Amino acid sequence: MTTLQIVLLCVTSVLALIFIVARTLKGGLLGLTLKIVASFGFVATAIVGLGTAPVLSDKWPLILITLGLLCGMIGDIVLDLKVIYDADKWYLNAGMTSFFIGHVFYIVAFSLLAGDTSLTLPLIVSAGAGIVLTVGTLLLGKKAMGLDFGNFIVPTAAYSIILNMATVYTLYLAILGACSWLIFVGLALFLLSDLVLSQQYFGGKLHSKPLIAINHTLYYAAQIILVASLFLI
Numbered sequence: 001m002t003t004l005q006i007v008l009l010c011v012t013s014v015l016a017l018i019f020i021v022a023r024t025l026k027g028g029l030l031g032l033t034l035k036i037v038a039s040f041g042f043v044a045t046a047i048v049g050l051g052t053a054p055v056l057s058d059k060w061p062l063i064l065i066t067l068g069l070l071c072g073m074i075g076d077i078v079l080d081l082k083v084i085y086d087a088d089k090w091y092l093n094a095g096m097t098s099f100f101i102g103h104v105f106y107i108v109a110f111s112l113l114a115g116d117t118s119l120t121l122p123l124i125v126s127a128g129a130g131i132v133l134t135v136g137t138l139l140l141g142k143k144a145m146g147l148d149f150g151n152f153i154v155p156t157a158a159y160s161i162i163l164n165m166a167t168v169y170t171l172y173l174a175i176l177g178a179c180s181w182l183i184f185v186g187l188a189l190f191l192l193s194d195l196v197l198s199q200q201y202f203g204g205k206l207h208s209k210p211l212i213a214i215n216h217t218l219y220y221a222a223q224i225i226l227v228a229s230l231f232l233i
Contacts, residue, residue, distance in 0.1 A: 005231045008048055009224065012041030016220040024213045032080045039073035042223045049230045064109035065230050071102030072223065092152060092201065096159040103166045106187070110170055114178035122172040130165030137164075137195075147202040156202075160194075167191045180232065186225035193218035 019034035046066040050059055075098035081091050111119055134157055141147035149156050167187045173179030196215040200206045 002231075005045070005048060008041075008045040009227060009231075012038065012045050012227075013220075013224055015041050016216075016223070020213060020216045020220065023216060024209050027212075032077070035076055035080055036073075038220070039076045039223075042227055043069050043073050046227050046230055049227070061109040061112045062230055064105045064112070065226065068102040068105035068109065069223065069226065071098045071105065075099040075102065093155050096155050100159045100162050103162045107162075107166050107169060110166075110173060110179055110183065114173055114176075117173070117176055117178040122169060122176070126165045126169035126172060127161075129168040130161040130163075133164040133168075134160040141198060141202070145199070145203060147198060148204075149202050152202070156198075163191055163194060180229050182225055182229040182232070186222045186229060189218050189222035189225065193222060
């Protein structure tokens with residue numbers, strides 16, 4: 001990791017911290033503006049990382065991870081617009097779609113990083129685990145935590161499957177030695193942030209300041225780790 005990469009990562013981390021404080025205390029257009037700046041910082045930092053791969057073919061995992069971060073930035077913006085304008089259906093569906101696509105990029109990128117490792121079994125196991133974990137999470141959320149998914153049950157289930165699959169997949173690859181444990185930690189934090197977010201969107205706690213702070217802290221910690229792992233590829 002070069003000095004420039006470290007500096008950029010530190011700067012974007014500070015921007016994320018400033019956003020979390022502002023979003024927790026106030027929100028609104030100020031929070032959205034700071035979120036855009038922080039999220040763009042991570043994307044820009046990742047783009048700088050593209051210059052570290054000497055051969056074009058080696059850059060594809062980096063390009064795909066950067067595209068995943070870009071999808072995360074778009075999803076961030078759309079979901080905050082949902083909070084500001086209280087327009088549930090379009091913004092929430094668009095946000096989940098953006099994050100869904102981002103995780104597809106991550107899965108493909110991590111598959112490329114695995115090199116010659118056979119991926120058939122890891123993909124099958126991860127997809128199965130994604131489905132099982134999603135069904136369990138949705139049932140537990142509805143019965144034990146009183147979450148009401150309403151008309152969003154299908155997009156929520158689809159996004160949950162790809163999110164759980166990506167997390168299990170990176171765990172599987174890390175165990176095989178085909179993927180960095182740092183990448184798994186990043187995806188696991190991403191998963192935890194969305195579990196908190198589900199409490200906000202489907203549990204009637206959208207404006208809970210503690211949950212806002214926890215959700216964004218977990219999410220940006222995941223972003224920091226993913227960008228850092230990109231520099232170490």
